[in-house]
Amino acid sequence: MSGTLAVVSQSCSSISFFDLQSSERTAYLTDLIPEPHEILFDSKRNVMYCSHAYHHGHFWSHGDNGHQISVIDPNKKEVVDIIETRPALGPHGLVLDAKQDILWCSYEEHESSSSGGVIGIDPNTRKVIKQVESSTKTHWFVVTPDGKKAFTCNKTAPFISVLDLENQRMIGKIESPGGTEECSISLDGKYAYFPTPGTQFGKIPESPQVLVIDTAMDKIVARIALQSGALSTYVAGDGKILVGEYRYVNGLAAKGQLSVYDSKTNKLVGATDIGKMPLTLRASPDGKLGFTANIFEGSVSVVDMSTMEVTKTLVVDTERSKVSNICQGAHGMVYFPRD
Template identity: 35%
Template sequence: MTDQLAVACQDASTITFFTTDTWEPTTVLDVVAQPHELLFDHDRRLLLCSHAYRSGFYGDFTERAHEISLIDPDTHQVVDVIDVPHAPHGLALKDNLLHVSVEASEHEEGGIVVVDLDKRKVVDRFDVHAGGPHWVTLNGDKAYTSNKEARFVTSVDLGTKATERIEVPGSEGIASDGRRYVYVSTPVLGAQGVDRGVRVIDTEVDRVVRILPTEEYPMPVHVTGDLVLVGENSLSGNGFLSVFRDFERVARIEVGRFPLTLESSPDGRVAYVSNLMSGTVSIVDLAGLAVVKELDLATPGTAGPHGLAYLS
């Protein structure tokens, strides 16, 4: 079966499926408002989607949402919806357990809820001692959350539930290389008087050991093979995709406005950048280090493409 790229569009409350051979859209699926992040569970052949708000965005929303949609990637149908608390955002998978970062409510701190995908219910929770954990990544037996305005990343031991605070000047996207390092975009978007860049956390000691500098505000970060990909947000124009290898930048490629999520093909040859405010997805050849195609999904200026998932 032909590989697909799934793209969640926030304001439209849709997920669009593209075939990767022709880049023709095959299905536009209506889902619960508003789809945020996507993750493909290859073992169960399920596309997972978090829904954070009914409308609006972080810091300016009408009502928090509380669902994870489970979607069949072959029939393009929603097969189940799992209820979770407090504005779910980031998604990370370990075996049959889905780890979801959730915002604080009036009664609980922000944290990570754990969903058993076989039982399709919430089975555990970890507090991260921050109000707005957004992205979550796993590295070995630990989870890490980026916490927006809070001046720390939270490290959580999945066995003991013990937490550590790793000092950063606010944070956005976060990703693990699955080995030694976790990469976190800092500071929070719009912060002044702080050096912009990706802090590199050594997971053996849970502290920042170096910074990958960026000109604009880094937001999404993604690791594929030996590359670290970083979406840079400008407050006044188009964004950029910075490509790092061995802690050195090898390319800076212009993409659309407000790059928000990054994905890559399984072979690491192609990157995908969702440009929220341009209404596009940029397809980037990581060998040639250039944009080779733009997918149009939404009217520029609206909250358009958000989460991405490569389906193989």
């Protein structure tokens, strides 16, 4: 097992870099703008982007919305620039459209309205050049490989927004009465995967499932039934669908589960216990390694996808946030294969 994993800690406003062979933290970037959430690697420019959603807190309870994205040199381990997203507020999800060379970022509100949406940023000038409203707060989203459409996770809203990115307008809604969580898209872009219902702390959801959306027809074409509620999905480099399921026992968060599904049949092919509240999922490009950021434990479970065994647990940050009084110690992740 080789490579480096960069992991965000919301509680400590930091990014840790782990050597996956030794499990050692080899670098620690601190004093970031408060509430770093997601990170994304831009290989063309050799930089990472890190969104800062709130001044403190979390989706359910937070201070003022953030309005910045840090640009980070992963070699020097330092912030080299700041992208201003205002008037878009509460930046969160990040998607790089390499074909159109646009960095897309979701946002929760706008200075002129309560509607969220996505903004398009020129990675060269680092200026906002596009904006598409979703009619509600938007947290995560996916973009089709041709860069023409986006489907947004609106957390508590009873619908998924369908956005025309070329003409910068919302073109439809897909009903999801219980809300949705972190979405993903198939490698060929034909299907998008949205866990539902949305998460409510301390509660066990009814009929948890993953909605499978045909991105050409903008409609639900299948439903994957889950054992527990899910916070996240991710499509690995081999096409398998990863689902991060959470569990509650007597109102308290318990060990979660990483479930893996075949994308052709939507059938379960493997599962393993992981840490509490797997908020973010990632995988190595070849699909051999899976990573789950267990935010309530401040740890990352490293999973051998061939055996479905947790081979390592990386401790990121176990401290409780001084504001929320919960551990928000592991969220966004980027995997760097060893050269």
